Amino acid sequence: MANMDDDLADETVFVVEDVRKVVKESIEVTIGDNAYQQNRVNQWTTNVVEQSLSQLSKLGKPFKYIVTCVIMQKTGAGVQSASACFWDNTTDGNCSVTWENKSMYCIVSVFGLAI
Amino acid sequence: MEEYNSGDELYLCVFQCIEGVIGGTDYNQSKVNQWTASIVEQSLAHLVKQGRPLKYMVNCTIMQKSGAGLHTANSCYWDTTTDGCCTVRWENRTMYCVVSVFVVALAL
Numbered sequence: 001m002a003n004m005d006d007d008l009a010d011e012t013v014f015v016v017e018d019v020r021k022v023v024k025e026s027i028e029v030t031i032g033d034n035a036y037q038q039n040r041v042n043q044w045t046t047n048v049v050e051q052s053l054s055q056l057s058k059l060g061k062p063f064k065y066i067v068t069c070v071i072m073q074k075t076g077a078g079v080q081s082a083s084a085c086f087w088d089n090t091t092d093g094n095c096s097v098t099w100e101n102k103s104m105y106c107i108v109s110v111f112g113l114a115i
Numbered sequence: 116m117e118e119y120n121s122g123d124e125l126y127l128c129v130f131q132c133i134e135g136v137i138g139g140t141d142y143n144q145s146k147v148n149q150w151t152a153s154i155v156e157q158s159l160a161h162l163v164k165q166g167r168p169l170k171y172m173v174n175c176t177i178m179q180k181s182g183a184g185l186h187t188a189n190s191c192y193w194d195t196t197t198d199g200c201c202t203v204r205w206e207n208r209t210m211y212c213v214v215s216v217f218v219v220a221l222a223l
Contacts, residue, residue, distance in 0.1 A: 038184055045188035053190045064198070066217045068189040070176060077181035078144050082151035083174040084159040092170070111172045115222045 011061060014093030014112040018059065023067075023097045023108050026051040036073045036104040045069045048108060056110070066111040073104050087113055122201050125162075129173075129203045129214050132157045142179045142209040151175045154214060162216070172217040179210050193219060 030047045034040070048069045056065050072079055085094065091114035099106045136153045140146075154175045162171050178185050191200065197220035205212040 036184065041184065041186045042188075045186050046190075049188050049190035053192050057192055064191075064193040064219055066172060066189065066191045066193070066200075066219075068174060068187065068215065070185065070187045072178070072186075073184040075181050075183040077179045077183045078142065078147065079176065079178040079185075080147040080151050081174065081176040082148075082155050083172060084155035085170075085172045086159055086163050087170040087172075094172075109174065111217065113170055113219050 012091055012114050014063070014091065014095075014114070016093060016095045019056065019095040019110050019112065020097055022055045022059075023052050023095070023110060024099070026055060027097070027099045027106055027108060031071075031099075031101070031104075031106060033101060035102070036071075041071050045071055048106070052108065052110065056112075061112075062115045063112045064115060065113075068109045070107045071104055072107075074100075074102070079105075081107065083109065085111065122199075125201045125216060125218075126203055128161050129158050129201070129216060130205065132161065133203065133205045133212055133214060137177070137207075137210075137212060139207075141207075142177075147177050151177055154212070158214065158216065162218075168221045170219045170221065172219075174215045174217075176213045177210055178212075180206075180208070185211065187213060187215075189215065189217075191217065194222075 049067045052067045094111045096109045155173045158173045200217045203214045
């Protein structure tokens, strides 16, 4: 009985680890070892968010999702990102994944809101 | 169900928050942390004050101008009739600032 309750609770809570796995895989599959290319980066950001979103919706949870992706070329520039959210702390959550290779940084943020 | 407030109103509100925090300043590595935090907190406070039954997410990115390429994208899985987003791009001589606001209605 205790196990069943835990499973039910899990259904309506944002699970960071599951989301992190989905996002890392989407980035690896889309960008992998590629070097920064200005004419391809548009397609990469689109693919990363679309891939992440479709995998997240496949998790089948009663959630709305927002996925953002930032890709930045490595040239020594400084970049800072922050976010603030007004939601239900008990069920909603977010997950940020920072990935890099030799020529670029990729930052993906996922916000999940329970319906 | 309430729809998110009109794009213009939201855009102006966020733009003013950005101007208020970093208008007239140059990129400063030791202050940028504080700037992004202030921008998101002030924007969020203004939105929440409107007292609508909505959830908000505000995201702010500040990048130093150094010739680097920066690309952002977002994708959302929600109710397109009630939810929405707005992105504000701002720049000065030394930095770019991109703020995205996502507004989600509460399902009744």
